[in-house]
Amino acid sequence: MAGLTNLALVLGEPNCTTSSRFLFRSVYHPAYRPPRRRTGEKVQNPTYHPVCFNLLCSMAEQVEDVSTLPLPDAFLDFLRRNGLDPSIYAASHSTPRYIRLKPGCERHLMEIEAEIKCKLKEVSWLPYFYYLSPDVGIARTKAYQEGKIYGIDAASGAAVLSLGISPGDHVLDLCTAPGAKLCMILDLLGCSGTVTGVDVSRHRLAACRTMLQKYTLGDCCRLFVADGTTFSLIPVRVCLNSKSSAAEEQLEVYKEWTPRRSWKERKRAAKTRENGASQFFSQIQDPELIFYGHHSGVVGLSKCEVYQSVNDHELLQLGYDKVLVDAECTHDGSIRHIQKFEQWGWTTLQRRVLDAERTDFLTVLQLKLLANGFRLLKVGGSLVYSTCSLTLSQNEDVVEQFLSQNASAELLEIDAAQNWPCKSARIPKTLRFDPMTSSTSGLFIAKFTKLAV
Ligand SMILES: C[S@@+](CC[C@H](N)C(=O)[O-])C[C@H]1O[C@@H](n2cnc3c(N)ncnc32)[C@H](O)[C@@H]1O
Numbered sequence: 001m002a003g004l005t006n007l008a009l010v011l012g013e014p015n016c017t018t019s020s021r022f023l024f025r026s027v028y029h030p031a032y033r034p035p036r037r038r039t040g041e042k043v044q045n046p047t048y049h050p051v052c053f054n055l056l057c058s059m060a061e062q063v064e065d066v067s068t069l070p071l072p073d074a075f076l077d078f079l080r081r082n083g084l085d086p087s088i089y090a091a092s093h094s095t096p097r098y099i100r101l102k103p104g105c106e107r108h109l110m111e112i113e114a115e116i117k118c119k120l121k122e123v124s125w126l127p128y129f130y131y132l133s134p135d136v137g138i139a140r141t142k143a144y145q146e147g148k149i150y151g152i153d154a155a156s157g158a159a160v161l162s163l164g165i166s167p168g169d170h171v172l173d174l175c176t177a178p179g180a181k182l183c184m185i186l187d188l189l190g191c192s193g194t195v196t197g198v199d200v201s202r203h204r205l206a207a208c209r210t211m212l213q214k215y216t217l218g219d220c221c222r223l224f225v226a227d228g229t230t231f232s233l234i235p236v237r238v239c240l241n242s243k244s245s246a247a248e249e250q251l252e253v254y255k256e257w258t259p260r261r262s263w264k265e266r267k268r269a270a271k272t273r274e275n276g277a278s279q280f281f282s283q284i285q286d287p288e289l290i291f292y293g294h295h296s297g298v299v300g301l302s303k304c305e306v307y308q309s310v311n312d313h314e315l316l317q318l319g320y321d322k323v324l325v326d327a328e329c330t331h332d333g334s335i336r337h338i339q340k341f342e343q344w345g346w347t348t349l350q351r352r353v354l355d356a357e358r359t360d361f362l363t364v365l366q367l368k369l370l371a372n373g374f375r376l377l378k379v380g381g382s383l384v385y386s387t388c389s390l391t392l393s394q395n396e397d398v399v400e401q402f403l404s405q406n407a408s409a410e411l412l413e414i415d416a417a418q419n420w421p422c423k424s425a426r427i428p429k430t431l432r433f434d435p436m437t438s439s440t441s442g443l444f445i446a447k448f449t450k451l452a453v
Helices: 002-010 018-028 052-066 073-081 086-090 106-116 154-162 180-189 202-214 236-248 263-275 312-318 335-344 346-354 356-375 396-405 415-419
Strands: 097-101 129-132 149-151 170-173 194-199 221-225 288-292 320-326 377-387 409-411 431-433 443-450
Touching (some): 073 346, 086 335, 097 180, 149 180, 180 194, 180 202, 180 320, 202 221, 356 377, 356 396
Parallel strands (some): 170 194, 170 320
């Protein structure tokens, strides 16, 4: 508390109030945005003298070191019920931040270090990953803006590596936004294969699209706003033969993607959204294509070809090579996420994390996402199911239920995990990254393959 009071004094605020915490955090973490003001609440805009910056950073670090979160009883109960240790939520300073260097940018490392004024330490167990000191902001750096580095937790990187992506793979990322794992998948694929990103949230997927464009990573990617529990479109490789026929038959085909849609196209898209399905899309449910790269396979195809679906039997051959189901969850494994409820209000946590109806809804959703992701996987392909929850109900219980309902599903050992700082979970072959021992955000990972039965 002493650190916080001193900091408040530097800021000209004698009382150590919640608002002073917001003030220093907005300096300390450049990416931090203060919560929206409630009506009538007065928040003054602080002005900072640049010389204070370093002092503020080091003081803020001290404050973070000594801070403990006043976790509400309901959350403590939730943790107890799930056998989780509450002390992990008081230890934000011990969970480092990570960045991934875009492959091919190794030669720029010294330049990047000079720009962020900090030596980057490599993560020994994860290629292209570096620890980032908590007081180093990257959002405004040239390296970040040019897409040479991006922020992604090391455990998330491990989930992507678990997929075992090979050049030429057709990958489905069923809950893709905001897209950190999608970026890494695209990085690993290079310029071969395709990635189909799906998310039910339009605004989150739009942010994901912006990120792909900024990092120039979207060449092999297409993005659909769609419900991952019913999404049914196959990878574009199976449409390639019909490419020329579409052109020959002079059907309306997808041209190069342009962020500026014509008035006619925007009107048609809005109408499609309004009606659920336009005449043109009447044969499909409601996936909306909001981005496609030059080599995503979409350019030159007719809409019927992109939106063709096949039956479950055909999917066994024509499905995706790799599927990632990074399912929506309570996010309780993300310490930083839980800490944000200090500002958002613990009642919001009650509603979003602890509410029994919400958690029941989530476990049903997770099972449905996993089942549909698996349906879209071809025989011999691999699927990774991950959540950033540490609870049994959203992880092991979902996996057990899924296995009991899918005879062709088999759990796979994650070979790459031998040197990872994770633990075996309750079910053999499944893994848990735990903030206390892994120095990463919490993550559960299970890998499956599809057998020919
Ligand atoms: C844990 S986040 C995914 C994080 C992402 N994979 C990444 O690495 O940045 C879960 C995502 O699932 C999405 N989601 C929730 N329900 C969904 C559904 N029924 N179908 C598809 N996406 C869904 C949410 O909008 C959210 O963006």
